[in-house]
Each structure stands twice: as C-alpha cells, then as structure tokens.
Amino acid sequence: MITGANSGIGKQAALQLAQLGMTVVMVCRNKSRGQAALTEIRKKSGSEHVDLLLADLSSQKSIRELVKDFTCAYDNLHSLINNAANFDYSLKTPVLTEDGIEIIFATNHLGPFLLTNLLLNVLKESAPSRILNIASKGLITHPWLTIEFDNLNGQKKFSYSHAYYHSKLAQIMVTYELARRLEGTGVTVNCIRVPNVKIDLNRARDLPWYMRHTYRIKRSFGITPEEMAKTYVHLVTAPEMEGVTGRYFDERGNEVKSSEKSYDKNVWKNLWDVSAELTHLSTEEKRN
Numbered sequence: 367m368i369t370g371a372n373s374g375i376g377k378q379a380a381l382q383l384a385q386l387g388m389t390v391v392m393v394c395r396n397k398s399r400g401q402a403a404l405t406e407i408r409k410k411s412g413s414e415h416v417d418l419l420l421a422d423l424s425s426q427k428s429i430r431e432l433v434k435d436f437t438c439a440y441d442n443l444h445s446l447i448n449n450a451a452n453f454d455y456s457l458k459t460p461v462l463t464e465d466g467i468e469i470i471f472a473t474n475h476l477g478p479f480l481l482t483n484l485l486l487n488v489l490k491e492s493a494p495s496r497i498l499n500i501a502s503k504g505l506i507t508h509p510w511l512t513i514e515f516d517n518l519n520g521q522k523k524f525s526y527s528h529a530y531y532h533s534k535l536a537q538i539m540v541t542y543e544l545a546r547r548l549e550g551t552g553v554t555v556n557c558i559r560v561p562n563v564k565i566d567l568n569r570a571r572d573l574p575w576y577m578r579h580t581y582r583i584k585r586s587f588g589i590t591p592e593e594m595a596k597t598y599v600h601l602v603t604a605p606e607m608e609g610v611t612g613r614y615f616d617e618r619g620n621e622v623k624s625s626e627k628s629y630d631k632n633v634w635k636n637l638w639d640v641s642a643e644l645t646h647l648s649t650e651e652k653r654n
C-alpha cells in the first residue's frame with residue numbers, strides 16, 4: 367500500500383512496484399486524479415494487480431473507512447509506504463481539520479500514525495512485512511527542532527515550513543518508537559529522508575508567481591521522482607533489508623543519522639501517547 371500514489375514519487379514507486387509484479391494498492395484522496403494514475407500505471411506496467419482506494423489522510427474518519435475497505439478486499443499486507451504529505455506553501459495561518467487538528471500535523475504525522483496502527487494486525491499476520499515513513503532532508507537545517515507539545519496546532523507560533531519540518535521530525539521519532547514496539551514481530555519500520563525532488567509544475571499552478579518561480583529554480587537542482595522511488599522500492603523489497611528496522615536512510619539507501627534531538631526516548635514516548643490520544647486509538651487498537 368502506498369499513500370499519495372497519484373503524483374510525484376508515490377506514483378513512480380507504485381509503477382515500479384507494479385513492474386516488479388507486486389500487487390499495489392494506491393491510496394489517493396481525489397477520485398479522478400487517482401483513476402487517471404491507476405490507468406496510467408496499469409498500462410505502463412502491463413499489470414492488472416494495481417488497485418485504487420480513496421482516503422483523505424487529514425481525516426481520521428476517512429482513514430478508518432480506508433482500513434475497513436482494505437481489510438474487506440485483502441487478506442495480507444507486506445509493505446506500507448506512508449508517502450502522502452501536505453506541503454501547501456501558501457498556508458499563512460493554521461487551518462484546522464474536521465478533527466480540530468492543524469492540517470499539516472494531521473496529514474503528515476497523525477494520518478500515517480493512525481493508518482499504521484490500524485494496519486498493524488494485518489502487517490503482523492503477513493510478517494515479514496515492512497513500513498516506510500517519509501521525512502525530509504531539509505530537516506538538516508533544523509538541528510534544534512524537537513516536538514513542541516504545547517504548539518501541535520500552531521497555536522503559539524506558525525509558519526508553513528516550521529509546521530512541515532515539525533511533522534516530518536515527528537515521523538522520524540515515531541519510526542524509532544514503533545521499531546522498539548515491534549521488536550520480535552517480523553514487522554520492520556524505517557524512515558527515509560527525501561532531498562529536493564523535482565515536483566510537477568502543474569501542481570504549483572495555483573500558487574502566486576513568486577512561489578512558482580522558486581519552484582522552477584528549485585526543480586533544476588532536484589533529482590527525479592523516478593530516482594527517488596527506486597530507493598523507496600529498494601527499502602521495501604530488497605532481501606538485504608529483511609529484519610533491518612528503526613533506521614534512517616538517505617536517497618541512495620545509505621543509513622544516516624537524524625538530529626541529536628530526534629534520539630530523545632522520552633519525547634518518542636510522549637509523542638506516541640499524545641498521537642494515540644489525538645487519533646482516539648481504542649484500548650484494543652493500542653494493544654496491537
């Protein structure tokens with residue numbers, strides 16, 4: 367299963383996995399964009415084993431429905447790639463979701479957290495299985511950032527980029543905590559830092575001109591989504607990755623260190639507990 371599979375890296379990873387003969391479940395929030403990508407991937411890969419499920423990762427109700435749809439249709443799950451993310455540069459003030467949570471934290475951290483937790487049973491039953499979370503290389507420029515438990519909704523301070531990097535740091539820390547919790551289950555979880563990857567300029571059409579201009583310049587230094595997707599695919603399929611867990615990788619699949627702050631085990635635990643509370647995990651779901 368790969369989220370955000372209709373565009374960019376997610377679409378290329380879905381295609382490469384389909385070309386390897388894997389059954390791929392694409393999770394997209396928009397039906398027509400999802401179907402267009404599904405048709406393209408089926409055609410290019412020549413595989414019929416590519417399916418589409420719809421979900422908005424910023425909505426907890428939608429994620430719970432996605433998991434119901436998935437478990438009705440499939441008996442096992444060998445890889446979950448939490449790729450979808452909100453990077454809407456135009457946000458100037460916090461926007462709250464229907465769950466009352468700031469939308470970047472909701473989509474980029476709590477969405478993958480909830481989806482992963484609801485799928486843990488099937489991942490364990492399908493073991494060996496793998497989870498891949500996605501962070502950003504840009505976090506290198508935020509070495510002192512830690513989880514701001516008093517600012518999760520951007521109530522104290524908010525900027526788009528601060529909220530984005532904060533949500534990506536949360537993904538790294540939750541990877542470390544989950545790896546600890548999953549010891550001995552045959553389910554591994556790792557995180558990858560994505561560098562500057564060329565984004566589709568059509569997706570920036572609604573942004574102000576100066577932002578489109580910045581994107582255009584940034585694009586010229588970026589690697590392609592195809593290249594980045596190869597590393598996603600390597601991390602979830604390579605035999606040598608069997609049993610490797612709780613690690614952080616760069617775009618070439620080399621293990622790298624995250625910031626010193628990200629190794630604070632007390633913060634991992636608090637983040638886990640707060641995320642479980644904010645996503646209303648039931649006692650049974652918490653036990654998974």
Ligand SMILES: NC(=O)c1ccc[n+]([C@@H]2O[C@H](COP(=O)([O-])OP(=O)(O)OC[C@H]3O[C@@H](n4cnc5c(N)ncnc54)[C@H](OP(=O)(O)O)[C@@H]3O)[C@@H](O)[C@H]2O)c1
Nearest residue numbers: 370373374375395422423424449450451500502560562563
């Ligand atoms: N590109 C870079 O330079 C870069 C750098 C660092 C990290 N990353 C990370 O790499 C990953 C992939 O990014 P990309 O470059 O491939 O970007 P992209 O082409 O914009 O793809 C993002 C995907 O996420 C989906 N998405 C966004 N919000 C969603 C929501 N609420 N529910 C469900 N799906 C949602 C988008 O769907 P829609 O089509 O419906 O919007 C799209 O399919 C992200 O985690 C991103 O943070 C990228």
